[in-house]
Amino acid sequence: MSTDEAGQSGAGSRNGARSTQGAGQNLVQLITPAGERISHPEFDFWVRDVTDEQLCSLYEDLTVIRRIDVEATALQRQGELALWPPLLGQEAAQVGSARALREDDFIFSSYRENGVAYCRGVDLTDLVRVWRGNASSGWDPATVNMATPQIIIGAQTLHATGYAMGIQNDGSDSVAVTYFGDGATSEGDVNEAMVFAASYQVPVVFFCTNNHWAISEPVRLQSHIQLADRATGFGIPSLRVDGNDVLAVMAATRVALDRARRGGGPTFIEAVSYRMGPHTTADDPTRYRDPNELEDWAAKDPITRVASLLDRKGLLTEELEQRVKDKADAVAKEMRSGCITMPDPEPLDVFKHVYSTPHSWLDRQQDHYARYLASFGDPAGAASQEGAR
Secondary structure: OOOOHHHOOOOOHHHHHOOOOOOOOOOOOOOOOOOOOOOOOOOOOHHHOHHHHHHHHHHHHHHHHHHHHHEEEEEHHOOOOOOOOOOOOOOHHHHHHHHOOOOEEEEEEOOHHHHHHHOOOOOOOHHHHHHOOOOOOOOOOOHOOOOOOOOOOOHHHHHHHHHHHHHHHOOOOOOOEEEHHHHHHHHHHHHHHHHHHHOOOHHHHHHHEEEOEEEEEEHHOOOOOOHHHHOOOOOOOEEEEHHHHHHHHHHHHHHHHHHHHOOOOEEEEEOOOOOOOOOOOOOHHHHHHHHHHHHHOOOOOOHHHHHHHHHHHOOHHHHHHHHHHHHHHHHHHHHHHHHOOOOOOHHHHHHHOOOOOHHHHHHHHHHHHHHHHOOOOOOOHHHHHHHHO
């Protein structure tokens, strides 16, 4: 379901883009928490092609991604992973946006967009490789058009803006998309990226998942205005969408992508959601978060609302539920197996993939380290020395 299917010229797209700018934006919503499909005069246009079959597919994506998250959290608790950044509650923001992209669009994410990575076809074992400590990177970005997760808060926005400048110079109509959380909007990197993006009107979408907590700091402390309104100060149009509504997120993302492809420059999307779990598995949110807040947001669960919509339409059959459950279980089993059978890296693997071409300075370091290992009778070091001779 790419923007090609909905990216037609006309008043629907242009008016929708204009009317979402300005202070105090209301949330774009197409599915209520109770699962009722509501009409929106501007954004219905952007999801008019979503069939019942595709709605069931989105439900499967949401369920599978939550199962991945739960399984990875369990792996960390069992000592199989060193750390894991849960995305519980943010599935719709990731699925709705990821499924709106074309294959040639390029993604620059934070460390929490594991759902986006799944939608892009990242190997399940590669999702956990870096969190197990077996590699310094998870996958080859060129194979899925998605950069490996950025740990430095907000740095990926600069990478996306630079990539978008390259797209512009190449004359392509692909788009760079960067994901980050509400806390990242307080970082200089994000603000600098928006300055450059606005100045050069490059095809980049800034996708901010406002999950209400930057580790232990609430969003209301970081910003006394809506995050979407911050973008207008840079001259960037913005949208504020219900991040727990998969259809609304898809519609908003398609609007932004369409604008970028037409040469309209960047867009800032604020997807209002909630981080149901901890910041990472090393965090204890009960120390700073009101349990009543968690209860309120549980009633807005992104999976439950799609299930309720499917039920209203007579599509939530036992057959569908069993098929989705089987798929989720199979994915979790594959990821677990890949994780626990992953071979340990060799000591000299640390020198791999540092530079794209041979580098004498690095080669010299590797030789010194191999000699050091060989002095202890390490076979890896000895083999390296033998190979060098």
